Amino acid sequence: MNQNDHLRATLAKIAEVASAAIEIGEDFENYEHKEGEESEQASQEDTPACVLKSLPKRLLVKAAETARTINPVNAPVFGPLASVAAGLEINEPLRLAVLTAKYWGPKPRTLTISFMESTPADLKTRIISHMNAWTKTGCISFVGTNGTGDIRISREPGGYWSYLGTDVLLIPKNRPTMNLQGFTMRTPESEYKRVVHHETGHTLGFPHEHMRKDLVARIDPAKAYKWFLETYGWDRATVDSQVLTPLDEASLMGTPADQTSIMCYQLPRVITKDGKPITGGTDINQTDYMFAGKIYPKPGYVTAAQEEDWAESEDVEVAV
Numbered sequence: 632m633n634q635n636d637h638l639r640a641t642l643a644k645i646a647e648v649a650s651a652a653i654e655i656g657e658d659f660e661n662y663e664h665k666e667g668e669e670s671e672q673a674s675q676e677d678t679p680a681c682v683l684k685s686l687p688k689r690l691l692v693k694a695a696e697t698a699r700t701i702n703p704v705n706a707p708v709f710g711p712l713a714s715v716a717a718g719l720e721i722n723e724p725l726r727l728a729v730l731t732a733k734y735w736g737p738k739p740r741t742l743t744i745s746f747m748e749s750t751p752a753d754l755k756t757r758i759i760s761h762m763n764a765w766t767k768t769g770c771i772s773f774v775g776t777n778g779t780g781d782i783r784i785s786r787e788p789g790g791y792w793s794y795l796g797t798d799v800l801l802i803p804k805n806r807p808t809m810n811l812q813g814f815t816m817r818t819p820e821s822e823y824k825r826v827v828h829h830e831t832g833h834t835l836g837f838p839h840e841h842m843r844k845d846l847v848a849r850i851d852p853a854k855a856y857k858w859f860l861e862t863y864g865w866d867r868a869t870v871d872s873q874v875l876t877p878l879d880e881a882s883l884m885g886t887p888a889d890q891t892s893i894m895c896y897q898l899p900r901v902i903t904k905d906g907k908p909i910t911g912g913t914d915i916n917q918t919d920y921m922f923a924g925k926i927y928p929k930p931g932y933v934t935a936a937q938e939e940d941w942a943e944s945e946d947v948e949v950a951v
């Protein structure tokens with residue numbers, strides 16, 4: 632396969648994954664996790680049943696424009712892929728939309744939270760306080776509102792999901808942007824950390840960490856198809872789009888692949904090539920906090936790359 636054929640195949644894959652992700656987004660509304668059903672899968676009951684929710688296809692280009700307006704850094708990376716794509720029969724704006732990140736801007740921002748169903752005050756407070764775990768290093772914070780929030784949380788059936796970053800702006804106001812099925816005050820604290828922190832990560836624009844190239848490379852596709860079908864009833868297209876398609880590393884501003892990231896699925900050793908599990912994250916880890924601090928720098932949070940500043944009067948005149 633020459634380089635052009637390879638890029639052509641890659642672009643076709645991107646288009647396929649984009650449409651599959653949309654179909655999954657729709658199907659997932661009818662999906663309910665069968666809790667603790669098979670004993671042999673009991674060890675997987677902690678696996679996040681999270682499928683990143685996608686916008687309808689017709690809104691993908693608009694969503695990319697919105698993302699770039701909110702944060703110019705979200706513009707897709709142009710490289711060999713983009714130049715070769717010019718002659719291909721793939722809808723160019725759609726392709727770019729798929730490659731566009733959805734991060735909010737680096738300026739401090741408060742996003743308001745409302746709840747779709749009648750929700751006790753203590754439960755609202757507990758969920759919002761866990762969402763704000765990210766503010767330890769990040770400048771995006773969350774506050775409850777009695778009106779209609781920027782982020783709208785439902786606790787109805789449908790599993791755990793969120794839209795990605797600035798995509799939430801395109802969701803009709805009468806619909807949720809995040810689902811936390813069945814969360815109550817009796818839900819263990821560990822589940823708040825594992826699920827609420829993870830879904831809030833998606834709301835901040837963070838994709839799934841297990842789709843990083845280095846982690847996808849560890850998975851045996853044949854075993855993965857079998858296991859996800861048996862465990863979650865996922866078909867091949869779902870496994871392809873949610874597990875086996877690596878993220879475009881060029882579009883990431885992230886750290887090296889990190890299997891203990893809160894954004895990483897827990898995956899069993901039976902589907903890996905090396906026979907070792909992908910451990911998955913149970914809470915926001917140090918790398919996650921560092922990444923949030925880099926993307927959303929909190930005033931006063933010092934990063935290694937931070938510039939040193941002084942009074943303008945001290946500037947040195949350079950004779951040329």
Ligand SMILES: [Zn+2]
Binds near residue numbers: 679681829833
């Ligand atoms: Zn997720």
